[in-house]
Amino acid sequence: MNPSLAGLSVLLADDHAMVRMGFRLLLEGAGATVLGEAESGEQALRLYDELRPDVLTMDVSMPGIGGxxxxxRLRAHHPAARVLMLSAxxxxxxxxxxxxxxxxxxLCKRxxxxxxxxxxxxxxxxxxxxxPELAQQVALTQLSGAAHPAQALTDxxxxxxxxxxQGRSVNEVASDFHLSASTVGTHLYHIKQKLNASNAAELAVIAMRAGLIEA
Incomplete structure (x- = not known):
């Protein structure tokens, strides 16, 4: 067995069971201990509080609040949390x-x-x-400040x-993020202004073209 991860505890967060199974087999084969699995951002937060893993691997795109x-939220409560984000x-x-x-x-999941x-x-x-495949692209984005229009949005x-x-309503987003519907509506107004979009369908197209969500 490759012992390169011996003594390391990991929590897996991904909404695809097959992906989690593959990651578990791979990481355990390298010596890590997988403490648990989550299929949403909310569940990942609960399990992190309960299990306190050395590393959390978390998919960017998951149901609910997402990765x-x-x-x-995790870093706000646990500033020392070590998180490896993954995306397709x-x-x-x-x-x-x-x-x-x-x-x-x-890391890209490919x-x-x-x-x-x-x-x-x-x-x-x-x-x-x-x-490594993203490093140069990220560096250029940070240097130029001009990549996708979504860069102009606040966090x-x-x-x-x-x-x-991803098709969620203003009320659903407000509920998930503990905001008022009017606050989400204000964010939506600014988003549409900055991205030159008139409705949710156009926002979805913009996100898909940028590879931010799956078609």
């Missing part, structure tokens, strides 16, 4: 947001198995890890944008 909002997409917008929100690492092991190992050592607006683009 990015869960990351923000190769865009630069979400990695920049995730790293800004306190993620220790970011990576080689050994890359996941390496990323978990480094994050477990309190070091940073960024998918809260970006979170609301992702939720609405």
């Amino acid at each position: 990015l909002a869960a990351l923000e 997409h190769h865009d630069a917008v979400i990695p920049v947001r995730a790293l800004k929100a306190g993620a220790a690492g970011y 990576c080689l198995p050994q890359e996941l092991i390496q990323a978990v190992r480094l994050v477990g050592q309190d070091r940073r890890y960024l998918d 809260k607006e970006f979170t609301v944008f992702l939720q609405l683009a």
Whole structure:
């Protein structure tokens, strides 16, 4: 057995059971102990409080509040939490947001198995890890400040944008994020102004073209 993750405890958060099973087999094969599995951001937060893993691996796109909002909430309550965010997409917008929100690492789920092991190992050592294929794209985005129009959104607006683009209603978003419907409506107004969109369908198209959500 490859002992590179020996002594490391991990919590897996992904809404696809097959993905979680694959990650569990891979990480346990490298010596890690998988303490639990979550299928939503809300469940990941509850299990983190209960289990206190060394590393949380969390998918960006999950039902409910999703991975990015869960990351923000987790870091607010546990500033030392070590989180490796994962995504099925190769865009630069979400990695920049995730790293800004306190993620220790970011990896595309299309990576080689050994890359996941390496990323978990480094994050477990309190070091940073960024998918090599994304590193240059992220660096250029941060330097130029001009990538996707969604870069112009504030952190809260970006979170609301992702939720609405996935078809959730203003009231659902308000309930999930403990906001008033009027506050979410104000965010929506600013989002549509900044992205030059007139309705939720156009927001979904913008998000899909940027690879922020799956078609």
